[in-house]
Amino acid sequence: MSKTGSAAKVKLNRFDDLFGTEKLQIGTEQVQEIALSELHEFKGHPFKVLxxxxxQETVxxxxxxxxxxxxxARPMKDGGxxxxxxxxxxxxxxxVGLATMPMFIRDYTDDEATIIMVDSxxxxxxxxxxxxxKAYFMKYEAVKHQGKRGKGNSLDEVGETAGESAKTVQRYIYLAHLSDALLDMVDKKKIGILQGVExxxxxxxxxxxVQVVLEETGMIISTVQASRLKEHGKSDELTLPMVRLILTEPKPIERKVTIKADKISRYFPEDYSNEQIENVIYQLLDKWNSSNSEK
Incomplete structure (x- = not known):
């Protein structure tokens, strides 16, 4: 998948075009020193400034x-x-204590500005x-507004800058419909991506x-539980008591046993396939289980 990015398609063809370096060199555009007080955050800016x-390295x-x-930046209707x-x-x-910052001032449309903001x-x-x-959701809406649906998969276009597939982008767009509280739990890995999608x-x-019960109990929600909540929610049967019941039910113990190859090879001929080895092990386990049941 190309990593050129949709920003390059918004009347921009190269990195030099995006940041104006070539135009600056030939004198058709100049960097302007803009007062920090005149520079305002992009509406709905999804990226945290921490x-x-x-x-500190930037400072x-x-x-x-x-x-x-x-x-x-782009001019705002009411100034700034x-x-x-x-x-x-x-x-x-x-x-640092500076009063101004060098900026390129461009008169982009809402959709053009959104795509460049996300891709950068x-x-x-x-x-x-x-x-x-939130970023993928904003860019997806911008791409749709530009009427590019018939020219390819909008989801592919949204993810191309980061090299992510349409399927991955779709998952993140679903996550954008979570409440801020649940999204925060996803950030803190208290809820998995797949569970969050459900x-x-x-x-x-x-x-x-769901938020209330998870905070009360400290439970970790499984994919099965998230799917059950989604299904009950579809049929409008979900209530707070039902959410509490689903999230607090005992989870089956997941067991995973790994047998090292050097140990298992001592008991089988070299020409035995993995399937043959597994069959022998299962047969021996069945006998062991039967003998224990008879005691």
């Missing part, structure tokens, strides 16, 4: 070298500029499931019930 180790870099890569790319750099500039962030290694879910089909009220 004061983590990587932010140190700006202290030493300044902002090496200008951000991208909406950041498309550069939220983390803006925050780092604030920490989605390849980071530390993205949370909640961030990816729960995303529940109503807001039903999701709240």
């Amino acid at each position: 004061d983590d180790e990587k932010m 140190e870099s700006i202290k030493e070298h300044g902002v090496l890569m200008p951000g991208i 500029y909406e950041i498309i790319a550069g939220h983390r750099r803006r925050h780092a500039c604030e920490i 962030n989605i390849q980071r290694e530390d993205i949370l499931p909640s961030e990816k879910a 729960l995303s089909f529940l109503t807001e009220q039903q999701q709240e019930w």
Whole structure:
């Protein structure tokens, strides 16, 4: 799958076009120093700006070298500029104590801006499931608005920048329908991705019930339990007592036994296949079980 990205298709053909470096060199566009107070967060921005180790690295870099890569923003109707790319750099500039930040100002449409905003962030290694879910949902809606459905699979286009399949993208888009509380549990790995997808089909009220029970009990929800909740939710039979019953029922013990090859090979000829070895083991276990039952 190509990793060129949809951002490159929004009247942009190369990395130089996206960040304006070539245009800057020939004098047709200039980097503008914009006051930080005039730079506003992208509406519905799905990516968190954290004061983590990587932010500190950005801060140190700006202290030493300044902002090496200008951000991208677009004018807002009521004044100021909406950041498309550069939220983390803006925050780092604030920490450093700068009053302005270098920006390219582009008059993009809502859909163009959304696609570029997502594509410029989605390849980071530390993205949370909640961030990816909201970002993919926003980009999917933007791609649909551009009327590209008949020109290929929109889900493939959404995931191409990060090299992810349409199936993976669809899962994350489902997750975007979870409540913030349940999405937070997915981020903290208290709910798995597959379980989260199943729960995303529940109503807001039903999701709240699940949240309450999980927080009360500290239980880990299984895929089977999530599927049962989804099925009962479809038929509008789900109630808080039923949610509590499903989530607190005893789970079967999962057993997985691995026998090392060097040990098992001592008991079988070299020409025995895996299937033949398994059959012999099952036969011996059946005999062992019968002899124990007779005692």
